[in-house]
Amino acid sequence: MNTSLVLAYYGDDFTGSTDALEFLSRAGVKTALFIEPPSPERLATYQNLNAIGVAGMTRSMTPDAMEKTLRSAFTDLRKLGTRHVHYKVCSTFDSSPTMGSIGKAIDVGQDVFQKNFVPLLVAAPSLGRYCVFGNLFARMGIGSAGTIYRLDRHPSMSKHPVTPADESDLRLHLAKQTDKKVGLLDILQVVKSQDAIQNFVTSLLQDNAEIILFDALYEEHLLPIGELMDSYAHPQNPLFSVGSSGVDMALGKYWNHYQVFAPVTSWPDPRKAAPMLVLSGSCSPVTSGQIDWAKENGFAEVILNAQQIHDDSAVNRLTDYVQRTVSEINQERSVIVHTAGNVAKPGTTLSSEKLGTALGEIAREIVGQTSIKRVVVAGGDTSSYAARAMGIEAVEMIAPLVPGAPLCRATAPSSPLDGVEVNFKGGQVGAENYFGVLLEGRVF
Template identity: 55%
Template sequence: MKKILLAFYGDDFTGSTDALEFITTAGAKSILFIDPPSQETLAKFPNLNAFGVAGKTRALPPEEMEEVLMEAFTAIKSIQPQHIHYKVCSTFDSSQNIGSIGKAIDCGLAVFQNKKIPVIGGTPALGRYCVFGNLFAQMGIGSQGNVYRLDRHPSMSKHPVTPSSESDLRIHLSKQTTQNIGLLDFVQMQQPQNNWADKLTDEKVILIDALYNEQMPRIGAFMEQMASENSPLFSVGGSGVEMALGGYWNKTNILHPKKEWKTLAPSEKLLVVSGSCSPISANQIKYAKQHGFDEIILDALAISKRNCLDETLFEILSEKFETSNKIIVHTGDKKTDNLPSEILGNALGLIAKYAVEQCNIKRVVVAGGDTSSYAARAMQIKAVEMITPVVKGAPLCKAYSDNVMIEGLEVNFKGGQVGSENYFTLFVSE
């Protein structure tokens, strides 16, 4: 087995497929697993350059995160990759109480003991820009939305679980970790790379600005230099990490970018399951309904209270697929805050699994970052591999599973901020 260049641990499933796309597009042979793989599991996928683990820590409190991450990071470290990345949402969704990125930093320091941990603040290809430590985000990914400072973003400032109230990522993260956080800002990055660290002192964590796509390979070179001194190098950030490292490895011919992909062919039947609260997802559902999709609206509050599904839902789903080839199952207008992602995600996953097993569905779209990790597990997915790009950050993938009906399923996981209003119609025949 060749040396693994990069291993990443994603805090949810949609974010993990985002990272998978960036590193696969850079030319790395890559697989995304549900659980940290053993050497024996990796041996089943020869010639891997990179692998990911799709976690669910974005929806966990810090004490549960610590238990999960210490075990996962230790397992990944034993594989001896060159880089290990804790992949977070590109808008750094987190708080002291849920999905704490600071807790992940603390766990990474304990396991990898790096002298310094780089945190890549932006992902320009997704419309996420970090300037002087402040994060700005476009409204939507793969759309033409306006760019807002994060604490004034129409969607992220109103996130039901982790609303953004601070755009300065140093302040945001300092509420979650006691580590000193330095800044490598946009102006300093205009200097020769050997001078980038001139203003850094004893900070353990280094936030790195990212504004332009053209900057990313230079950031990757800086990270590669840090890895040679701190191998394996533990880093934190959105898929800007994969963009930076992949860009550097392309420039140095370690990897060769993959430019040819299968055409996204429409599917005869499509199921979309959505637990997203995003207004972007709401507009996508509205558009899909206007273009021939049938819908089933779940009572999210009732499911949360009962922690189970009404069995008649499966009958309704089967009946609808007898007359329709495209159906969206979604949780409607969830006006109650903080409904449990595990219960809703598990319900959506069970519905998707039933549709594949009983309704001959070959392609499923799962929308919603917080619920996606639980939905994937309920669908009995063990791993996924990228098939083709769709919209940046949300590729179409092939599923691996011990369930013969799920094995080979085409599946797309998208975060709430991803895609223009016609997103769901891209996947199905008219």
């Protein structure tokens, strides 16, 4: 048991896990994000941690696979003696009854932790995610000035290739994934006094609510939610919660308000790191626009053959991509390696596992052959596999550049990426000049 830990979280993908890492770190909660739950011996090598995260892959798992993975992970995290255990999901609630089921995660978590309810907070106003009367709204692009849409009308999320959003009311969405009753602390209740909020929650519990969904529209709505959640937490009986990084923001605001932790307001200047390597497995139109901007501003591109990656059929299938990329880097050009939207043959699909693993293997070879100091990986579904193929054990935040996608340093024993700066971004994250921001190490 590590008594200095106040929170442990399990992320359903890698980019979402770095999002939580950022907001905990901003709140002064020293956090390390691991690829797998660390052993006590390994955890002891990381000094003065207040929180840990585990970057999972459950967003791309079936409910049966999630059951096995999460029961083991939640049991391990409970043993850490933290006040909170958070199941971190995407702020656009990516899930379905057959893939990445958040309802299944809640069912397993409730069985492991045996609390009388599960808090559910998906809103993250600083990321452009808002929940009002149970309905989720999302800005087009995190860290941008894009238009805000109701989730089921969002140009990207409503057309997601795996979990398209066809319902914005999270209670109805979740009802397809779990039989547990969902109560709502709506926006009219969130703005009341702390005592009134507590009384309303008590009434929801008396009405047999097993999950309580919290609305939030503005940043100031998160503090009372964090205070309420922490009132139910104890190291010997941790509170299990589900939600976006809004959970970490809410708890961070509460801890900062009561001076448990001091927020970090000044970060070291990352500075420019040229040339830079970008690997993209994202099919988001936001990322596509960012790639177009980068090409117009001096980045070279190396295009992967999707069918070749799918088939594993080519001899030394990745060697050519590595050599072409290394050649560009040796000419001091930053490079983006991606599929350019090309697809496998009709009737076949290039899986996130195959693409992510290929991207990670390419990154590992390129970093080993060059002086690359900063690597960016785009794509929530592929990042988890890429990070594993890169040999990463854990990452810790260096500096925030774009909300939801911090610049980190990798711990990667026996890998060329050990000590390299890494950035993992979801498909929806960032303005058009995102890759330029990461290259320069500053917002411009």
